[in-house]
Amino acid sequence: MDGSKIIIAALAAMAALSATGLAVSASARDSGAERAYYDNRMNDRLAVRLLDAHNRERESLGLPRLKWNRALEREAGEWGRELARKGRLEHADNKRRNGTGENLWMGSAGQWDVLSGLQMMIDEKRMYRHGDFPEISTTGKWADVAHYTQIVWRDTQEVGCSVVTDRGWDVLVCRYWPSGNVWGQKAY
Secondary structure, three states, rough: OOOOHHHHHHHHHHHHHHHOOOOOOOOHHHOOOOOOOEEEOOOOOHHHHHHHHHEEEHHOOOOOOEEEEEEHHHHHHHHHHHHHHOOOOOOOOOOOOOOOOEEEEEOOOOOOOOHHHHHHHHHHHHHHOOOOOOOOOOOOHHHHHHHHHHHHOOOOOOOEEEEEEEEEEEEEEEEEEEEOOOOOOOOO
């Protein structure tokens, strides 16, 4: 195979991997080692994947599907940029969130598919106990399941998430309207 065909084949393979969100980093290619790199740039395709992941979990419980909200996505992106610059996670205060719910995740840039971060939130269900908030965790700590309960909160109707990559971090912020985790109420 001549050099131009090899380059074309390599570019086609990289495009196929990139389309799935997985690519090989330049440094890994140059060293001969193949190391996964996840392209977590926020776009419509990633928005659909994030919404679908939320709705699969909700549907498994017979809950109404969430709708994507671009304004929540924009607000999530603004907060995500601030968190990436700080290099740490902290929830925005209620005023800055406009009363919406919020889930946060952070990982080393490109080392994780952000859907893995969302799945970690969904996996909190293994510690979930169906009760009135905050008595909702088998561990006795409501925060151990609060990401999960926000995802499946019956009254929540809309979600908007954003991923920001900056300073070596991928930060996922999801905002929910209306907010869940209401004291004295059940998630569903």
